[in-house]
Structure formats: C-alpha cells, structure tokens
Amino acid sequence: MTIYLDPSALTHSDAADRLAHLIEAGHELVVVSTATPAPGDTIPWASRAATLPDDLPRGSWFVTADPATCGGHQAGLRTMLIGPRPGQQRPTRCDHTARDLRDAVLEILTVDAMG
Numbered sequence: 001m002t003i004y005l006d007p008s009a010l011t012h013s014d015a016a017d018r019l020a021h022l023i024e025a026g027h028e029l030v031v032v033s034t035a036t037p038a039p040g041d042t043i044p045w046a047s048r049a050a051t052l053p054d055d056l057p058r059g060s061w062f063v064t065a066d067p068a069t070c071g072g073h074q075a076g077l078r079t080m081l082i083g084p085r086p087g088q089q090r091p092t093r094c095d096h097t098a099r100d101l102r103d104a105v106l107e108i109l110t111v112d113a114m115g
Contacts, residue, residue, distance in 0.1 A: 002057050
C-alpha cells in the first residue's frame, strides 16, 4: 500500500521513528512536495512527487496536518487529517482524523490489518 504524506504531517521530531512502523509493515512512503529534502532527513522515502498522481493505487492514503489539502481527492484514496480541526474553518473533507502522527500510523496499521 502506498502512503502519500504532505510535509505538514512531518513536523514532529519523532516522525522518522513513527513512520518506520509503516515501512516495516510493507508500506511505501511518498512525500508530496516540490521542496528539496531537508539536510538530515532520515526517512527512507520510496520517492517524492510534486503532486498526487492521477493513477493512485486503490487503498492508498494521503496524510496531512493541513485541512485545506483534504478536499477534492480521487475515489479509492483515504485521507487522514492530523491534529484538531480548527473551529473557525469550514469542515474538512478528510475521511479520518488523528490526534498526532503516532495515532495516524496506528489507524493506518489497524485498517490494513482488518483488510
């Protein structure tokens, strides 16, 4: 399964440790960004993409901490918003929410295990 990650979801210092659980479970991580990787980036990305591809593998995930990036995605793509939804903004269109990256990883692994 491919997991696409918005850079907003990767701001915590323990992101590499948290995401390692997904890699160990056989998931492919793709960061969606046009930015150059930060020096010292220790996360073993499968690849980087400027945007989400048009031909997403069914069952893929898009993980973000930016509510503005949840809407308008393709069928078959599950979206996960990390962090609380701001009260003053319109509701997001994310499929799932998680308190932090740790909870997001656990949710993905749980959904994967349940088939």
